[in-house]
Amino acid sequence: MVIMGSDTLSAALADLRDRVAATCFPLDLPGAVQARLARRELIEQLDDYVLPRLAVPRAPLLAVVGGSTGAGRSTLLNALVGRAVTAVGSVRPTTRVPVLVCRSGDRHWFAADTAIALRLDERVPPGLALLDVPDIDSVSADNRRVAVRLLGAADLWVFVVSAARYADAAPWHLLRLARDRNTRLAIVLSRVPAESADPVRADFVRLLRQAGLGDVPLYPIVEVEPGAGLPERNVVPIRTWLAERGADPDARAAVVRRTLGGLLHSLDRRVPPLAQAVERQYEAAGHTRDCVDRAYAVAARWASRALGDGSLLRGAAAGRWREGDADGAARGVRESLDALLADAFARGAERSWGCAPYDGAPRLRPAPVVWPDAGEPLALIAAVGGLGTEPGVGRDAAGLLGTRIGVESAARLILGVRRGLRAELAAALDAERGRRAAAVAVVPGRADVGLIEALDLVRRSA
Ligand SMILES: Nc1nc2c(ncn2[C@@H]2O[C@H](COP(=O)(O)OP(=O)(O)O)[C@@H](O)[C@H]2O)c(=O)[nH]1
Numbered sequence: 001m002v003i004m005g006s007d008t009l010s011a012a013l014a015d016l017r018d019r020v021a022a023t024c025f026p027l028d029l030p031g032a033v034q035a036r037l038a039r040r041e042l043i044e045q046l047d048d049y050v051l052p053r054l055a056v057p058r059a060p061l062l063a064v065v066g067g068s069t070g071a072g073r074s075t076l077l078n079a080l081v082g083r084a085v086t087a088v089g090s091v092r093p094t095t096r097v098p099v100l101v102c103r104s105g106d107r108h109w110f111a112a113d114t115a116i117a118l119r120l121d122e123r124v125p126p127g128l129a130l131l132d133v134p135d136i137d138s139v140s141a142d143n144r145r146v147a148v149r150l151l152g153a154a155d156l157w158v159f160v161v162s163a164a165r166y167a168d169a170a171p172w173h174l175l176r177l178a179r180d181r182n183t184r185l186a187i188v189l190s191r192v193p194a195e196s197a198d199p200v201r202a203d204f205v206r207l208l209r210q211a212g213l214g215d216v217p218l219y220p221i222v223e224v225e226p227g228a229g230l231p232e233r234n235v236v237p238i239r240t241w242l243a244e245r246g247a248d249p250d251a252r253a254a255v256v257r258r259t260l261g262g263l264l265h266s267l268d269r270r271v272p273p274l275a276q277a278v279e280r281q282y283e284a285a286g287h288t289r290d291c292v293d294r295a296y297a298v299a300a301r302w303a304s305r306a307l308g309d310g311s312l313l314r315g316a317a318a319g320r321w322r323e324g325d326a327d328g329a330a331r332g333v334r335e336s337l338d339a340l341l342a343d344a345f346a347r348g349a350e351r352s353w354g355c356a357p358y359d360g361a362p363r364l365r366p367a368p369v370v371w372p373d374a375g376e377p378l379a380l381i382a383a384v385g386g387l388g389t390e391p392g393v394g395r396d397a398a399g400l401l402g403t404r405i406g407v408e409s410a411a412r413l414i415l416g417v418r419r420g421l422r423a424e425l426a427a428a429l430d431a432e433r434g435r436r437a438a439a440v441a442v443v444p445g446r447a448d449v450g451l452i453e454a455l456d457l458v459r460r461s462a
């Protein structure tokens with residue numbers, strides 16, 4: 001039961017809407033595409049229909065005249081009003097800008113919107129506003145989208161299907177949607193050839209029953225000569241059906257209750273899968289983060305050990321040192337540091353391969369790093385040589401530096417350079433870890449979303 005104008009319900013729905021808007025499904029997991037679509041539809045319906053309708057329960061009923069290209073929607077709308085308020089055309093798509101027709105006294109209910117042309121006419125039945133929308137099967141995707149959105153914003157639908165094309169898929173998809181949402185609906189079978197009116201109608205009714213729409217009011221309109229107006233005997237019943245719906249506040253409230261109730265009811269079906277999709281994203285993001293964190297932590301530990309065990313002083317650096325070329329040896333150390341970092345990157349990449357499949361590939365090569373050496377090649381050489389505790393090049397360099405600037409100053413300098421090297425290594429690996437996990441950083445936490453709690457609140461308020 002929908003309590004019209006209930007502030008609690010409006011507040012609960014606004015909260016649900018914001019929570020739905022806060023979801024995102026950036027990871028290409030199974031079901032993510034559907035979740036993105038369902039999210040958008042839900043937000044649009046809440047924004048376009050449910051929330052505005054609850055805010056102004058006494059506004060006129062919005063009746064949309066929808067249907068496929070050339071079905072004769074605009075022709076029908078003009079016949080309903082009794083005047084050419086909207087363009088009829090054989091060039092498709094005929095209805096580009098939606099046209100809203102209402103009585104002048106009802107104009108204030110409709111916000112000025114440049115995307116909709118407003119026509120005032122006192123012949124519109126009281127309590128109603130009629131809306132001519134683009135074709136649901138328009139060649140233009142934008143038009144199709146506008147049409148479906150406007151159908152979603154309406155209290156009731158007059159859905160026009162032409163006798164020539166009633167078997168097409170496009171109208172049935174929307175008719176089933178209306179059925180599932182319990183939208184108040186009348187169906188017009190237009191342009192029925194007079195000579196085959198009975199079999200065409202019978203076949204259409206059979207399809208309606210099959211689609212679970214057997215009890216929807218059906219209004220056939222016979223095909224007329226080009227330029228001739230639609231027969232009043234066909235139009236009057238449609239006008240009457242509409243007029244009855246808008247006639248008085250109770251009748252209007254009944255329509256709104258039904259359409260709004262149908263939409264609210266559909267939330268029970270639509271919100272839980274969204275919550276599950278959020279959960280799947282959350283779990284996948286957590287798994288990715290853990291795996292990437294572990295991979296780069298292992299790589300960082302390995303690099304840190306290699307930095308201090310003298311292994312960087314083997315090879316080219318040692319050779320140049322033995323030739324008495326300290327600057328050359330320091331250059332060799334820097335080359336070894338580059339190789340060490342590249343190796344650490346490769347280790348991190350290897351361990352995290354496949355655990356962040358939604359992100360870009362891991363980088364095997366780090367960006368170039370400027371290694372600290374405090375302007376003193378001896379300090380750099382000693383810093384990667386274990387502070388003189390191991391025999392060899394590093395110890396020699398530390399000893400030489402000690403005799404030059406004093407043992408204490410040398411130790412301080414070497415320690416500082418070593419700290420700097422460690423920090424550079426850690427920062428480079430950490431940046432790569434962050435880059436690898438960046439794609440999942442936007443996935444909201446499970447508790448932040450609270451869709452089911454918000455849905456429960458809507459249920460309790462409705
Ligand atoms: N001969 C004939 N033409 C019609 C009939 N109904 C609509 N049309 C024409 O079909 C074309 C499309 O009609 P329109 O109302 O613009 O269709 P819409 O695209 O659904 O709005 C126009 O040229 C109309 O004049 C009819 O009963 N007989």
Ligand SMILES: [Mg+2]
Nearest residue numbers: 073074094095
């Ligand atoms: Mg039209």
